[in-house]
Amino acid sequence: MDCKEFERRLDARLDGVSSGELDPAARSHADACLRCRELEVLLRPEELTDGGAVPVDVVAGVLERTTGPSCGAALEAIAASLEGTLDSSASARLEGHLGRCPRCGAIARVAASLAGELPELAETDPGPGFVDAVMRRTLPFSSRLRRRWVPWLDRIRGFALRPRFPVESAYAGALLAVAALALAGIPLGDAAEACVRMASAAGRSVETVRDGSRELAPAVAAPYRELEQRFDDALAGGAERAGAAQRAIRSWTKGILGEFERVRGTSDAPDASPLPESGERRPSRDEANDRTKESER
Amino acid sequence: MDDLGGLIEACRGGDALAWETLVRRFQARIYGLARHYVRDPEEARDLAQDIFVRIYRKLGGFQGGDAFVPWMLRVARNCCIDRIRRLEARPPAHDVPADEARDLVARDPTPESAGDASERRRMIERALAALGHDHREVLILKEIQGLRVEEISSMLGVPSGTVKSRAARARAELARVIVALDPSYGS
Numbered sequence: 276m277d278c279k280e281f282e283r284r285l286d287a288r289l290d291g292v293s294s295g296e297l298d299p300a301a302r303s304h305a306d307a308c309l310r311c312r313e314l315e316v317l318l319r320p321e322e323l324t325d326g327g328a329v330p331v332d333v334v335a336g337v338l339e340r341t342t343g344p345s346c347g348a349a350l351e352a353i354a355a356s357l358e359g360t361l362d363s364s365a366s367a368r369l370e371g372h373l374g375r376c377p378r379c380g381a382i383a384r385v386a387a388s389l390a391g392e393l394p395e396l397a398e399t400d401p402g403p404g405f406v407d408a409v410m411r412r413t414l415p416f417s418s419r420l421r422r423r424w425v426p427w428l429d430r431i432r433g434f435a436l437r438p439r440f441p442v443e444s445a446y447a448g449a450l451l452a453v454a455a456l457a458l459a460g461i462p463l464g465d466a467a468e469a470c471v472r473m474a475s476a477a478g479r480s481v482e483t484v485r486d487g488s489r490e491l492a493p494a495v496a497a498p499y500r501e502l503e504q505r506f507d508d509a510l511a512g513g514a515e516r517a518g519a520a521q522r523a524i525r526s527w528t529k530g531i532l533g534e535f536e537r538v539r540g541t542s543d544a545p546d547a548s549p550l551p552e553s554g555e556r557r558p559s560r561d562e563a564n565d566r567t568k569e570s571e572r
Numbered sequence: 573m574d575d576l577g578g579l580i581e582a583c584r585g586g587d588a589l590a591w592e593t594l595v596r597r598f599q600a601r602i603y604g605l606a607r608h609y610v611r612d613p614e615e616a617r618d619l620a621q622d623i624f625v626r627i628y629r630k631l632g633g634f635q636g637g638d639a640f641v642p643w644m645l646r647v648a649r650n651c652c653i654d655r656i657r658r659l660e661a662r663p664p665a666h667d668v669p670a671d672e673a674r675d676l677v678a679r680d681p682t683p684e685s686a687g688d689a690s691e692r693r694r695m696i697e698r699a700l701a702a703l704g705h706d707h708r709e710v711l712i713l714k715e716i717q718g719l720r721v722e723e724i725s726s727m728l729g730v731p732s733g734t735v736k737s738r739a740a741r742a743r744a745e746l747a748r749v750i751v752a753l754d755p756s757y758g759s
Contacts, residue, residue: 350744358740378751385757386747392696393715398600399607401617409595409621413628414588 276304281311309336345372349379353386580640584631595624601717602648608712609652610659611701623651642723645713649727695757699749707742714739 284301297305297315305312313336338344352369355361361369373380434440579597582590602623606616627647634643700708713724714735721739725732750757 350748351741353747354737354740354744357743358736378755381751381755381757382744382747385750386744389696389715389743389747392692393711394718396608396693396696396700396716397604397718399604400600401603401620405599405603405617405620406592406595409599409624410588410592412621412625413591 276300278304278308278311281305281308282314285315309339313337346376346379349373349376350382353379353383356383357386576640580631580634584634591628598644599624602644605645605648605712605717606652608697608700608708608716609649609656611697615655615659619652619655622655623648626651642719642727645717645719646727649709649713692757695750695754696746699746699753702749703742703745706738707745710735710738711742711746715743 281301281304284297288297305315349369349372352361352365352372356366356369373383579590579594583594599620603616603620606619606623607613610616610619627644630647634640636643700711703711709728710724713719713727714721719727721732721735724735728735730738
């Protein structure tokens with residue numbers, strides 16, 4: 276059935292030729308064709324006589340065929356209302372539309388509520404490690420190092436400035452030294468005693484610590500003497516061929532011992548005596564040991 | 573909390589701790605802004621770092637303590653635009669059909685965001701992602717970041733009236749998209 280045929284059947288109904296109800300073919304066409312359905316509603320006998328309310332779908336049909344749906348204009352009006360540029364008459368028209376259109380009503384409500392919700396989106400946590408990543412990319416290495424260690428250095432400085440820190444650290448150092456000697460398998464005897472003496476002395480004064488160091492000096496001097504003697508013995512057979520090397524080694528050893536004596540501050544000690552020059556008789560190992568023992572005493 | 577002007581002066585003087593404080597104070601805001609421009613969280617994180625690097629380099633040329641936030645957001649916005657251009661110029665790893673790409677935009681960004689954002693927030697973010705660039709940007713700057721109309725006008729190079737009307741239309745459009753995504757929203 277086409278629209279012309281549908282209109283003929285409507286005319287027949289109005290003329291009383293046919294009954295009030297449309298036949299199935301006309302009904303099917305009206306369901307498929309908005310224009311004919313609208314025409315059928317408008318020309319329905321009861322609508323023409325009692326002047327009842329216009330069905331909503333008729334309004335939609337008219338709008339579709341004239342200005343188009345008004346929801347787009349309503350959205351513009353909602354925006355203007357948000358902007359505050361909607362005059363009173365336009366505002367009343369918008370209210371009228373919102374009252375009849377649930378979807379536009381919902382849009383208007385959501386648009387109004389967004390004013391309070393959008394600012395909450397301003398901040399988002401970037402997660403751990405973000406600041407460190409930025410610092411790595413912006414600051415030079417030295418500044419990063421300082422930034423990382425300044426708090427720790429402050430703590431260490433505060434700890435070190437405590438009044439008892441020298442005494443405590445001296446004892447701790449002594450204990451560590453004893454532990455190290457023990458682990459190395461060195462007899463603890465004199466060394467441990469000297470370490471403890473040194474630690475005790477550190478708590479009293481720096482001068483006392485220096486004295487404690489002097490007490491250790493002879494024990495260190497003996498290995499140096501021994502070393503020197505071994506060099507002498509090794510080179511004795513080839514003195515003429517290795518004269519230059521011998522003199523160099525002598526000079527080196529002499530320099531070390533001189534420096535050692537200077538640190539000890541005991542220039543008048545027997546160990547501080549000048550080494551025999553090349554060509555003089557060298558003291559034997561026994562003689563050297565005797566001299567070492569004498570200096571220890 | 574440190575005075576912002578003093579903090580900025582200390583940063584300009586090379587104080588690393590002041591710079592760290594400044595980064596900590598604005599990291600969430602800059603990352604939030606980056607997330608609205610590029611929705612991938614990793615991309616946004618990298619972009620936010622780039623923004624801070626650029627702020628650090630430009631800090632010497634900054635004038636005036638009160639206008640720091642608008643200045644910072646202007647730098648951030650330019651950085652975001654540069655990144656978007658680069659991303660658009662970069663060919664995708666594989667061809668994505670248009671419909672599929674739209675679905676990707678509308679989908680939740682990552683499971684990570686589900687943990688820290690409310691349902692409403694996620695809904696708004698989805699709707700924002702569906703808006704056109706101009707509408708989204710003016711909403712980000714005006715409604716989300718809270719910049720004044722004059723500042724946005726100067727930043728975007730458009731008249732103040734255009735900013736106002738664009739912002740109102742964008743808000744209505746955002747509401748329309750939200751209702752389309754979830755008709756029960758706000759009821």
